[in-house]
Amino acid sequence: MTDAPLLSVRGLRTVFDTRAGRVCAVDGVDVEVRRGECLGVVGESGSGKSVTFSSVMGLVRSPGRIEAGEILFDGRDLRRLSGREMRAVRGRDIAMTMQDALTALNPALTVGEQLAEVLEAHDVSLPRSRGARARRIREISAEMLGLVGIPSAESRLRQYPHEFSGGMRQRIMIAIALACRPKLLIADEPTTALDVTIQAQVLELITEIRAKLGMSVVLITHDLGVVAEHCDRVMVMYAGQVVEEGPVADVIVRPKHPYTRGLLGSIPRLALRGQPIRPIEGQVPDLIDLPPQCRFYSRCAERGPDCLRPIAMHDAGPLRRARCVRVEEGGQA
Numbered sequence: 657m658t659d660a661p662l663l664s665v666r667g668l669r670t671v672f673d674t675r676a677g678r679v680c681a682v683d684g685v686d687v688e689v690r691r692g693e694c695l696g697v698v699g700e701s702g703s704g705k706s707v708t709f710s711s712v713m714g715l716v717r718s719p720g721r722i723e724a725g726e727i728l729f730d731g732r733d734l735r736r737l738s739g740r741e742m743r744a745v746r747g748r749d750i751a752m753t754m755q756d757a758l759t760a761l762n763p764a765l766t767v768g769e770q771l772a773e774v775l776e777a778h779d780v781s782l783p784r785s786r787g788a789r790a791r792r793i794r795e796i797s798a799e800m801l802g803l804v805g806i807p808s809a810e811s812r813l814r815q816y817p818h819e820f821s822g823g824m825r826q827r828i829m830i831a832i833a834l835a836c837r838p839k840l841l842i843a844d845e846p847t848t849a850l851d852v853t854i855q856a857q858v859l860e861l862i863t864e865i866r867a868k869l870g871m872s873v874v875l876i877t878h879d880l881g882v883v884a885e886h887c888d889r890v891m892v893m894y895a896g897q898v899v900e901e902g903p904v905a906d907v908i909v910r911p912k913h914p915y916t917r918g919l920l921g922s923i924p925r926l927a928l929r930g931q932p933i934r935p936i937e938g939q940v941p942d943l944i945d946l947p948p949q950c951r952f953y954s955r956c957a958e959r960g961p962d963c964l965r966p967i968a969m970h971d972a973g974p975l976r977r978a979r980c981v982r983v984e985e986g987g988q989a
């Protein structure tokens with residue numbers, strides 16, 4: 657049982673019905689997150705990273721919908737849960753921090769009130785009597801702020817989000833996400849809009865807390881340097897599909913997909929944290945009118961006539977998979 661992945665997504669397909677046509681944002685994505693691991697999800701803007709994990713969280717809203725796929729979390733099929741059951745999973749079992757802390761936090765409530773709201777909704781271990789319950793909520797809230805490195809937690813709980821700096825707000829969002837000790841934290845671009853030093857601190861914090869609480873983390877980012885430093889495994893997405901996955905150390909040294917090679921090639925000094933992915937020449941295909949061939953074809957320096965058909969994921973060595981015809985042919989790609 658403990659060997660089973662915590663999260664297992666199979667054949668996920670999420671579409672948006674727009675006036676211009678059907679946008680296929682996520683097309684046949686498989687994801688596995690094991691207990692205690694950190695999975696990095698990387699790819700250019702629009703590759704489907706956020707939509708994949710919003711789908712897992714049951715947060716895709718109209719005009720979007722999950723068209724196909726299975727989402728198993730801790731042995732439960734999340735797509736079969738009612739809205740109420742899914743709300744219980746969110747926060748208690750899986751928590752997600754959003755790209756922008758300021759919009760994710762409620763400006764009208766103090767930080768203490770927001771933490772209390774989450775605890776009231778999900779923490780079944782709270783005492784029944786009102787006074788003891790309120791005391792326990794204050795205790796846990798102060799503990800959570802302490803955990804994310806916010807000093808003077810008692811007085812900080814009475815402040816509103818706008819009274820904190822950008823980096824502090826990120827920490828508060830993480831504290832709220834972790835308040836019920838979820839088994840999985842999905843951190844979507846926790847670093848955008850923060851300066852490099854604060855980025856590093858927030859990521860360090862997530863790594864530390866992961867070790868302390870033994871939870872699994874999915875880190876969605878544009879930054880392969882961040883993945884190299886903080887993740888165990890990486891999944892590379894391109895135009896709504898996974899194109900490569902494997903242990904980080906291995907993928908970085910021996911990328912199998914030309915797109916991953918392009919991403920790596922654009923970061924001359926991988927050790928340099930905060931280095932964003934420089935776009936590879938050419939454009940991501942239109943998700944409304946996807947080509948029937950390999951989706952990377954038009955940008956691929958290694959393309960050939962054998963790439964002009966849909967390409968499946970193939971085993972590419974121990975724990976490795978890639979979506980490239982060269983891998984399919986058994987070459988090193």
Ligand SMILES: Nc1ncnc2c1ncn2[C@@H]1O[C@H](COP(=O)(O)OP(=O)(O)OP(=O)(O)O)[C@@H](O)[C@H]1O
Pocket residue numbers: 672674679681699700701702703704705706707708719720878943
């Ligand atoms: N509400 C929506 N309506 C229509 N299309 C949408 C909507 N939300 C997302 N999409 C489509 O889904 C695609 C994937 O979006 P997603 O946010 O998952 O990308 P991403 O890889 O997370 O990008 P970023 O790194 O910029 O956050 C987008 O390019 C867009 O075409």
